[in-house]
Amino acid sequence: MKKLKIYILTVGLFGLGACNDSFLNTTPATKVTEDNFYRTPADGFTALVGCYDGMQQVTYTPIFNDVLSDDAFGGTGKSDAHDYMMIDEFDKSKAPTIQNFYLDNWTKYYAGVYRCNVLLQKLDQIDWGTTPDLKTTYEAETRFIRAYLYFDMVRTWGNIPLLTEPSTDNLPQADPADVFKVIAEDLKFASENLASVTYTAQPVSTHGRVTKWAAESLLARVYLFYTGYYNQSDLVGVVTKSDVLTKLEDVIANSGHALVDTFANLWPAASIARYAGEDNKETVFAIKYTYTSDYNGNHDSFEGMYMIGMRGLNNYPYGKGWGAATVNPRLWNAYDDKDTRKVASIISIVDENLNMSASGGIDDSREYTGYYIKKYSPMCDKNGKSLAELAGGLQAQLDQYQDYVAIRYADVLLMAAELGSANAQNYFDQVRQRAFKTNFTSLPVSQSNIMAERRLEFAGEGIRFWDLLRQGVSVASAAIAESTTLLDGGTPAQKTILAANVELTKGLQQIPLNQITLSGGKLVQNTGW
Numbered sequence: 001m002k003k004l005k006i007y008i009l010t011v012g013l014f015g016l017g018a019c020n021d022s023f024l025n026t027t028p029a030t031k032v033t034e035d036n037f038y039r040t041p042a043d044g045f046t047a048l049v050g051c052y053d054g055m056q057q058v059t060y061t062p063i064f065n066d067v068l069s070d071d072a073f074g075g076t077g078k079s080d081a082h083d084y085m086m087i088d089e090f091d092k093s094k095a096p097t098i099q100n101f102y103l104d105n106w107t108k109y110y111a112g113v114y115r116c117n118v119l120l121q122k123l124d125q126i127d128w129g130t131t132p133d134l135k136t137t138y139e140a141e142t143r144f145i146r147a148y149l150y151f152d153m154v155r156t157w158g159n160i161p162l163l164t165e166p167s168t169d170n171l172p173q174a175d176p177a178d179v180f181k182v183i184a185e186d187l188k189f190a191s192e193n194l195a196s197v198t199y200t201a202q203p204v205s206t207h208g209r210v211t212k213w214a215a216e217s218l219l220a221r222v223y224l225f226y227t228g229y230y231n232q233s234d235l236v237g238v239v240t241k242s243d244v245l246t247k248l249e250d251v252i253a254n255s256g257h258a259l260v261d262t263f264a265n266l267w268p269a270a271s272i273a274r275y276a277g278e279d280n281k282e283t284v285f286a287i288k289y290t291y292t293s294d295y296n297g298n299h300d301s302f303e304g305m306y307m308i309g310m311r312g313l314n315n316y317p318y319g320k321g322w323g324a325a326t327v328n329p330r331l332w333n334a335y336d337d338k339d340t341r342k343v344a345s346i347i348s349i350v351d352e353n354l355n356m357s358a359s360g361g362i363d364d365s366r367e368y369t370g371y372y373i374k375k376y377s378p379m380c381d382k383n384g385k386s387l388a389e390l391a392g393g394l395q396a397q398l399d400q401y402q403d404y405v406a407i408r409y410a411d412v413l414l415m416a417a418e419l420g421s422a423n424a425q426n427y428f429d430q431v432r433q434r435a436f437k438t439n440f441t442s443l444p445v446s447q448s449n450i451m452a453e454r455r456l457e458f459a460g461e462g463i464r465f466w467d468l469l470r471q472g473v474s475v476a477s478a479a480i481a482e483s484t485t486l487l488d489g490g491t492p493a494q495k496t497i498l499a500a501n502v503e504l505t506k507g508l509q510q511i512p513l514n515q516i517t518l519s520g521g522k523l524v525q526n527t528g529w
Contacts, residue, residue, distance in 0.1 A: 037122075038119075038122035038125055038126055039125075039126060039127065040126065040127060041126065041127075041128060041129070041131055041134050043126065044119070044122075044123065044126050044134065044135075044138050045138070047115070047118070047119045047122070048119060048138050048141060048142060050115050050119075051112065051115045051116050051119060051141075051142050051145045051146075052145065052208075052209075052288075053115075054108070054111055054112025054113075054114075054115045054116070054145070054149070055112055055145050055148060055149060055287060056287055056288065056289065056299075056300070057108040057111065057112065057299060058105055058108045058109060058112070058149075058152070059289075059299075059301070059302050059303045059304040059404075060104075060105065060303070060304040060307065061105065061152055061156075061304075061462065062304060062376070062404060062461065062462030063304040063307050063308055063324060063325055063462070064087065064105075064462075065462035065463070065464075065465045065466070066308075066325045066373065066460060066461075066462055066464070066465070067084055067087055067088050067324070067325050068087060068088070068090075068465040068480075068507075068509075069464040069465035069468060069480065070328060070330065070331075070464070070468070070479045070480045070482070071327065071328055071331045071455070071459055071460070071464050072088075072325040072326060072327055072328055072331075072373070072460075073085075073088055073325070073326045073328060073367040073369065073486065073495065074086075074087065074088035074089075074324065074325075074326075074366070074367055075311075075323050075324045075325055075326035075365070075366055075367045075368070076311075076322055076323055076324045076366050076367075077311060077312075077322065077323060077364050077365065077366055078363075078364055078365060078366045078488055078489035079364075080322075080366065081095060081098060082094045082095040082098075083095050083098050083101050084324055084325075085366075085367070086098060086101070087101065087509065087510075088497065089496070089497045089498070089501060090480075090497070090498075090501035090502050090504070090505050090507075090528065091498070091501050092510070092528070092529055099510075099512070099513035099514070100512045100513055100514050101510055101512075102156070102157075102509060102510060102511070102512055103512040103514050103515070105156075106153075106157075106511070106512050106515055109149050109152065109153050110163075112145070112146075112149045113146055113149050113150065113163060114163070114166055116142045116143070116145055116146040116149070117146070117163060117164060117165050117166045117167075118166045119138070119142050120139065120142055120143070120146075121165060121166055123135055123138065123139055136193050137193070137194065137195075139189070139193070140189060140190040140193040140194045140210070140215070141190070141194070141209060141210045143186035143187075143189050143190050144186065144187065144190040144210040144214065144215050144218070145210070146182075146186055147182070147183040147186035147187045147190070147218065147222075148218065148406075150162075150179055150182060150183050150186075151183050151218070151221075151222055151225075153179075154176055154179045154180065154183070155225065155466060155469075156508070156509050157508055157509055157511055157526065158176055158506070158508040158526060159173040159174075159176065159508075159511075159524070159526065160173055160174065160179065161173060161174060161523070162174035162178055162179050162182065164182060170518075170519055170520065170522055171522070172522045172523070173522075173523060173524065176230070177230075177236050180222070180226050180235065180236050181236040181237075181238060183222055184219070184222065184223075184235045184236055184238035184239050185238055187215050187218055187219040187222065188219065188238060188239060190210065190212075190215035191212055191215035191216045191219060191247060194210065194211060194212035194215060195212065196212055196254060197211065197212075198254065198255060198256030199213075199255055199256035199257050199281055200256045200281075201256070204279075207278070207279040208279065208286065208288040208403075210285065211255075211284075211285070212255075213250075213251045213255040213257060213284055214284050214285035214407060216247035216248065216250055216251050217247075217248070217251055217284050217285070217407045217411065217412050217415075218285070218407060219235075219239060219244055219247060220244040220245075220247060220248050220412075220415045220416075220419070221407070221411070221415065222235065223235045223239055223241070223244045224244075224415065224418070224419075224470055225466055225469075225470045227241075227470075228469075228470030228471060228472070229469055229470050229472075241419060241420075244419065245416060245419045245420065245421060248412055248415055248416040248419065248421070249416060249421065251284070251409075251412050252412060252413065252416060252423075252427070255284070256281070257281055257282065257283075257284055257409040257412070258281050258282065258409060259281075259282055259409055259410060259413075259430060259431070259434050260276045260280055260281065260282045260434075261434070262274070262340075262434075263340050263341050263344050263434055263435055264340060264343075264344035266280070266282060266344075266375075266405075266408075267344060267345075267374065267375045267376075268379060268402060269317060269318060269347075269374050269375070269376075269377040269379055270343075270344040270345075270374055270375065271344075272317060278403050281409070282408050282409045282410065283403075283405050283407075283408065283409075284407040284408060284409055284411075284412065285405075285406050285407040286403040286404060286405045286406060286407075287403060287404045287406055288403050289301050289302040289400070289401045289402065289403055289404070290401050291388050291391045291392055291393035291399040291400075291401040292392075292393075292399070293393070293394065293398045293399050294394055294398070295394075295398075300401075301388070301393070301398060301399045301400050301401055302376070302400045302401065302402055302403070302404055303397070303398065303400065304376075304400075305321070305376050305377070305378050305400035305402060306321045306322060306378055306396060306397045306398075306400055307321060307322050307324045307325070308321055308322075308323075308324050308325045308372065308373050308376060308377065309321015309322065309323070309372075309377060309378040310323060310347070310349075310354075310356065310361070310372050310377075311323025311356075311360070311361060311362075311364055311365040311368070312360030312361055312364050312365075313355065313356060313360055313361045314380045314384040314386075315352075315354040315355060315356070316380055316381065316382050316384070317379050317380065317381075318347060318354070318372070318374075318377045318378070318379060318380070319377070319378030319379050319380035319386050319387070319388075319396060320378065320380075320396070321377075321378050323364075323365050323366070323368075323372075325372075325373055326365075326367050326368060326369045326371065326372065326486075327346050327347075327369055327371035327372055327373060327460075328369065328371075328482075329369055329370070329371060330482075331346065331371075331455075331459055332346055332348065332371050334452075334455065334456065335456060336436075338436055338439040339435050339436060339456065340435055340436070340437060341435050341456055341457065341459070343374075344374065344375075345373075345374055345375055345456075345459045345460055346371050346372070346373065346374055346459070346460070347371065347372040347373070347374045347377060348370065348371055349370045349371070349372075350370055356368075356370075362487060362489075362490050363489055363490045364489065365487065365488075365489070365490075366488050366489070367486045367487075367488065367493075367495060368486060368487040368488075368490075369486060369487075373459075373460040374460070375459075375460045375461065376402060376404070376460065378396060378400055380396075388400050388401060405461070408458075410431050410434075410457055410458075411457075411458070411463075413427040413428070413430055413431055414427065414428065414431060414450055414453065414454055414457065417445055417450055418447070418450050424445045425442075425444075425445050428443075428445045428449070428450065428453070429442055431453060431457060432453065435456070435457070451467060451471065454467050455467070465507075468480070469507045473502065473503055473506050473507055474503070476502055476507055477499035477500075477501075477502035477503045478499055480497055480499070480502055481497050481498060481499035481502070482495070482496070482497045483495070483496045483497075501528065504527060504528040505526060505527060505528035505529065506526075506527070508526045508527075508528075509526065509529070510525070510526065510529040511523060511525055511526055511529070513525075
């Protein structure tokens with residue numbers, strides 16, 4: 001059951017459509033404006049939900065990130081545009097006319113940031129009455145959301161305008177270090193000002209909201225990326241290695257979070273009736289979705305899920321989709337057959353005796369490998385009816401409602417091990433013991449073993465690319481580069497990803513040309529795009 005309902009709110013905030021007449025379009029969509037709102041704690045909560053909604057809007061990011069990695073290809077349909085192939089190969093020549101692939105993401109990210117900036121600016125004008133602590137709590141949650149959004153943005157584009165107040169100013173790109181400083185300060189504030197309420201003590205009605213444990217965990221993830229990618233010793237002078245390890249140890253010792261006993265039970269498509277459920281003890285932070293999207297402005301679902309469903313065909317329990325992010329066979333083969341994560345993470349058409357031979361399956365697929373992401377696969381019943389529609393959604397494409405689990409407790413354990421915890425071996429073993437059950441054998445803790453484990457643990461969760469990139473662009477380019485043969489419309493076709501393209505772009509993505517044009521040239525395109 002969804003405990004935190006998220007709906008589009010335009011209270012003194014701006015619409016989420018693409019910008020057409022200014023760099024950042026911030027025209028209020030209702031008669032409720034900043035001048036007559038933000039008066040009561042209830043107004044503050046409504047605006048806070050609007051900030052969560054802004055984070056919820058960007059539903060394709062995990063899918064894009066998997067395509068960028070060595071774990072998945074672009075895929076999609078044989079007659080589709082080559083946009084997913086373009087980002088998969090870091091090669092603009094694959095789709096030279098596509099200049100705005102990331103436009104929807106860009107505008108929605110800035111929409112979410114704008115909402116957060118407005119609320120942070122207006123907190124002082126709210127009459128908090130007998131609930132002064134709410135102000136600090138709402139500020140901490142809002143700053144976490146802003147940090148989460150900016151972290152996605154700065155990793156994706158590297159060079160972005162930085163807005164910490166509500167503004168429509170045409171700003172130049174900031175130094176990435178300045179963006180990371182805001183992220184670090186926001187997460188540090190959130191981690192120090194949210195209550196230390198354990199997972200078991202959290203009211204069910206608050207599931208889906210930011211916690212102290214989520215802030216501490218995300219701060220560690222930011223630290224690892226920034227210090228790795230930019231080759232720095234600390235996080236912009238705000239947070240040290242010792243600081244983030246202390247925070248991770250706090251999560252492990254005091255949060256009440258723990259590993260779900262069986263890995264497959266974390267994912268609906270892998271477990272069916274044994275699913276551990278949303279907001280289970282391993283979920284440190286998830287972006288909540290529901291099946292109430294429609295064509296009237298409500299976008300509450302995880303629409304990116306349909307993008308990765310197997311092309312054109314329902315195969316119970318897996319529902320159909322557009323066939324993007326086809327799984328690289330190298331990932332399937334990277335798993336030991338005794339590792340329970342293998343079949344819980346990946347759909348294997350042959351091994352599960354599924355039918356993809358009919359028209360609309362292989363014949364309509366680009367970069368078909370015989371493998372799909374299972375963790376976030378759309379689902380159907382035995383009659384081929386979408387579970388999203390059976391739940392009350394308008395249609396399968398629109399209303400996939402599985403939550404995106406952004407931070408799992410397994411990640412906390414592996415990050416703490418990587419950062420040199422005195423309990424590193426124990427933390428590392430916990431993750432592997434869950435995966436191998438009675439077939440577990442211990443491996444020594446090392447950077448290479450941790451990175452290999454992270455790949456197997458988080459496959460299909462949008463994490464692998466960033467783990468590669470933070471080890472260095474040369475490491476990422478070597479892992480991603482490949483020359484192989486895939487099926488396009490059932491016909492063998494050569495697939496080549498050049499390490500030189502990843503090196504040239506430094507792993508950064510295309511800034512939408514629309515935004516460069518609207519900025520009057522203040523924004524400069526990333527190299528290679």
